[in-house]
Amino acid sequence: MAPIISIQNLTKTYSNGFQALKGVDLDVERGEILALLGPNGAGKTTMISIVCGITNPSGGKVTVGGHDVVKDFRATRSMIGLVPQELTTDQFETVWNTVSFSRGLHGKKPNPAHIERVLRDLSLWEKKDNTLRQLSGGMKRRVLIAKALSHEPEILFLDEPTAGVDVTLRKDMWHVVERLRASGVTIILTTHYIEEAEEIADRVGVINGGRLLLVEEKKTLMAKLxxxxxxxxxxxxxxxxxxxxxxxxxxxxxxxxxxxxxxxxxxxxxxxxxxxxxxxxxxxxxxxxxxxxxxxxxxxxxxxxxxx
Ligand SMILES: Nc1ncnc2c1ncn2[C@@H]1O[C@H](COP(=O)(O)OP(=O)(O)OP(=O)(O)O)[C@@H](O)[C@H]1O
Ligand SMILES: [Mg+2]
Missing domain, CATH: 3.30.70 (Alpha-Beta Plaits)
Known part of the structure; x- marks a missing residue:
């Protein structure tokens, strides 16, 4: 089967001349969980932002579900849910509205039952009428996840989803990830908690200095190295x-x-x-x-x- 995401010779040079990606090739198969590991500044967020159509590539080609992420932005973006590394949400809106609007922004018809399920899964149901500024940091993070799931994406990017969150949220989150995987969603996550990758990923990619050093089945990698x-x-x-x-x-x-x-x-x-x-x-x-x-x-x- 054709890969759901295909990245070919992807490069990115920022406007200040810094080269953050130096020719990355990567295919992601439908339904897999891929963990991207790499130190600070390796290029993980840059790569994810390009696949999500938030940042323009300098060279190379990226397709999602066969569509080009630059030329066919709308088609590719609607297939993707992104949990960004940074918190960027209107603080004065309620949890319920934030998540429901996000679904609308992706061109999906309202589906309150789906929004309710997502909020319950992430233990946010009790807080649905609170505004975001009334939430704790960890709860705001949950809202980002709920937003990313609001439009039932086929692909979910989690950019360091568990940085600075408590054990309960991590557990909630991995339950949600397991369930999504079971329903066929493709998941790409970055993390600095390597034991997390070890636990849940099917494949592991290591990125450093804008280069993908390797991508390998986790089992093969552990046996080989x-x-x-x-x-x-x-x-x-x-x-x-x-x-x-x-x-x-x-x-x-x-x-x-x-x-x-x-x-x-x-x-x-x-x-x-x-x-x-x-x-x-x-x-x-x-x-x-x-x-x-x-x-x-x-x-x-x-x-x-x-x-x-
Ligand atoms: N807008 C920008 N302009 C210039 N350089 C940038 C910009 N955004 C990122 N960079 C640089 O590109 C490199 C890769 O950054 P990126 O955010 O992709 O790293 P990362 O792997 O996600 O790191 P972290 O683990 O810290 O999140 C870094 O050296 C960073 O300073
Ligand atoms: Mg990052």
């Missing part, structure tokens, strides 16, 4: 890794009380058995052993670090 460590708690401290065991991915932990074995998560079994028998030949004994798998965070830090 993920390292495992076997940590042996020694009965006697060692000064150094014994000579005959050098160069096999072994290192000593602090104080010489642990021996750490770095190995490839995919070809682990036989090498561990060999290692353990060689240790016993060397007279090295341990009282406990544990393993540790590198997280998406470790992978991210090493990728972005290398790119500097």
């Amino acid at each position: 993920g390292r495992k460590q076997l940590i042996l708690d020694l009965t006697e401290t060692l000064d150094a890794v014994p000579h005959r065991l050098d160069g096999n991915g072994l290192s000593l932990g602090p104080g010489g009380t642990t021996l750490i074995y770095d190995f490839d998560a995919e070809h682990e079994q036989s090498s561990i058995a060999t290692l353990l028998s060689r240790l016993s030949e060397e007279g090295i004994h341990f009282k406990d052993l544990s393993t540790r798998q590198s997280s998406l965070e470790d992978i991210f830090v090493s990728l972005v670090g290398e790119d500097k």
Whole structure:
């Protein structure tokens, strides 16, 4: 099936000459959850703004549902819901009106039952008659999400939706995301909370300095780049890794009380058995052993670090 979003050689140079995107290629499949990770200033919001038709690209081509985002702005925009990173909403309007008007702006007929469902899902129903200035910061964020969902979009962009929100809202939000995914909505989110991406994304993209460093199925990424460590708690401290065991991915932990074995998560079994028998030949004994798998965070830090 054709991708729902197709980005080809996208570049963006802002009017002050700063190049925020340096040739990004990305296809997003219908119904997937894609997490975009990247440090501050990587270009995430710039890329999202271009797909949503808020910012003009300098070069390249972006289509949404087969329509060009520049030439066919109306068609593409109505397919998209955007939860922006910054709060930008009329403070004197009520929650109900804000969300209902937003639906109208996208050219959809009124549907109070849908608006009610969205507000209830986001625990905003009690506040529907409050004006926005009467809400807390986290509640205003919920209103942004409700607005983005008001016109039943096929694609939802969440630009750091959980920055500065409490645990309850995060949970509410991920429930909403799960439900949307189940109904076939395509979701692209940016986050600095890598564990969130690890939990809910199907694919992960890493962006840094205006370039997409990689896009990969989360499982493949973790298997490919993920390292495992076997940590042996020694009965006697060692000064150094014994000579005959050098160069096999072994290192000593602090104080010489642990021996750490770095190995490839995919070809682990036989090498561990060999290692353990060689240790016993060397007279090295341990009282406990544990393993540790590198997280998406470790992978991210090493990728972005290398790119500097
Ligand atoms: N209007 C603008 N004019 C000039 N430069 C801009 C403009 N908007 C963004 N930039 C620059 O483009 C780069 C990318 O910004 P962008 O907002 O896309 O980053 P981001 O990945 O969303 O970062 P964050 O995680 O902090 O939200 C930054 O260096 C930023 O300073
Ligand atoms: Mg941003």
